[in-house]
Amino acid sequence: MGRSPATTGRLIKTIAQELVSHGITADCVAPGEIATPMTGQTDQDPHQVERPGIPLGRPGDAREIAAVIAFLASPSASYVTGASWPVDGGMLQMEPQGGSHLASGDGRTA
Numbered sequence: 803m804g805r806s807p808a809t810t811g812r813l814i815k816t817i818a819q820e821l822v823s824h825g826i827t828a829d830c831v832a833p834g835e836i837a838t839p840m841t842g843q844t845d846q847d848p849h850q851v852e853r854p855g856i857p858l859g860r861p862g863d864a865r866e867i868a869a870v871i872a873f874l875a876s877p878s879a880s881y882v883t884g885a886s887w888p889v890d891g892g893m894l895q896m897e898p899q900g901g902s903h904l905a906s907g908d909g910r911t912a
Contacts, residue, residue, distance in 0.1 A: 811830075811886045813830075814828060814829060814830040814884060814885070814886055815884045817884075818883040818884030819884065822883060827874075827879070827880070827882060827883035828883055828884065829874050829879075829882060829883060829884070829885045829886070829887060830885070830886040830887065831867060831870055831871055831874070831886075831887050831889055832886055832887065832888045832889065832890065832894075833862060833867050833889050833890060834856070834861075834862060834888070834889065834890025834891050834893045834894075835853065835856065835861040835862065835890075835891075835893075836848075836861060836862045836863070836864055836866075836867060837851065837861045837862065837863060837864070838864055841861065843861065848860050848861045848862060848863045849863070853891075855896075856890075856891040856892065856893055857891055857892030857893065857895065857896060858891035858892055859891075860891065861891070862889065862890070862891055866889060867889050870887055870889050874887070
């Protein structure tokens with residue numbers, strides 16, 4: 803099991819504070835369900851897979867995670883440090899009513 807978002811958030815903030823005096827920034831990327839061999843989605847286009855329990859309605863593509871990491875490693879993010887970046891299609895916002903396992907998005911509508 804991975805660490806909770808709160809624990810990860812505190813850890814990355816501490817790392818960022820320790821490294822800032824050396825001119826080093828530190829951030830965390832927290833991916834949601836990503837179409838990879840590990841999730842059994844090797845040959846599937848994640849834009850064609852339905853996941854009603856995810857607010858964006860599909861799993862992520864590894865290139866979407868890579869794009870966030872590329873941004874954080876670029877000069878454009880030189881003033882960003884100590885942040886945790888959820889790249890999860892909106893899952894973190896769902897709390898208990900969401901999940902990639904859900905068969906419909908009915909729980910998100912009032």
